[in-house]
Amino acid sequence: MGQKTRPTGFRIGVVEDWRSRWYAPKREFGSLLVEDQKIRRFIKAEYRSAAIERVEIERTRDSVVVLLHTARPGIVIGRKGQEIDRLKGRLEDLTGRRMEVKIVEVNNAYRSATLVAEDIAQQLQKRGSFRRAVKRTLDQVMEAGVHGVKIELSGRLGGAEMSRKEKASRGSIPLSTLRRHVDYGFAVAKTGQGIIGVKVWVDLGDYADEESGDGTHAKAGQTPQKPKRSHKR
Known part of the structure; x- marks a missing residue:
């Protein structure tokens, strides 16, 4: 879908x-x-x-x-x-x-997929290691309180002869519902070996939770828990 x-x-x-x-x-x-x-x-x-x-x-x-x-x-x-x-x-x-x-x-840049993608692209342009850049970014985005993040890089990664794709993800990125606020960002890193494309998906939770404010207190990588019912009569 x-x-x-x-x-x-x-x-x-x-x-x-x-x-x-x-x-x-x-x-x-x-x-x-x-x-x-x-x-x-x-x-x-x-x-x-x-x-x-x-x-x-x-x-x-x-x-x-x-x-x-x-x-x-x-x-x-x-x-x-x-x-x-x-x-x-x-x-x-x-x-x-x-x-x-x-x-x-924008209060938190790590909750924006576009800004996360541009940050990774800048690190690649400065000849940083793509694996280190992706791992550090995954940790920082999850610490921002999101439910999931996925990063995809494509191009001559690490100066390789052939271009390839590398994917990394944390948490969940639901693809089958429109109720989830999945933010998407794309950026281009112009390196000496060629152009590297950076795609980022960030799951910010349900739109209903954002409107009511319930999603802001969710733990990183977890959906907000419903309050337990009381058994007192």
Whole structure:
């Protein structure tokens, strides 16, 4: 059911919200879609060290609201807000529209599959051992209180002649239900031997538990336990 498709795309419109939220007539839809992609690529390229998880875009008739989900908001905001004003001006020059930039802080980077994948990619680009990077990352992600994590690397691992895939996992990654919040992230490591792809799946628990707050106190790798019934009469 969920083995051959991207988990986030599989859930969008069902339990996940859309990353771009706007309405446009048919003749304008294509150009606005391309503009959204330009905005995302520009922000990702300019702020690689800001640990940006995702960029959400909302459009009104007069302006465009860009929501940056980042684990390092200080880098994007800058001293006395100078950097965010500069970003706003550059986005207005890029699109020709009135822009508004809002920052949403990501509390724990190890609970975000995208940020975990980018972290592994950076370690590989610094010529680190892929086995050591994967093992350390698995430990750190499980310590963040998630239910499971799976990492897949593909390419010329360790400078080998032939490319191959390596998988490692901890806990559970359910693939047959949409009620589980399975976050997915992908990153590319450009090494001297070639490109290595990094895929990460993180099981954050049930959506219902996240809304009620029950899932936050679950132990690493375990589902939240139901309260025991009392036998007192």
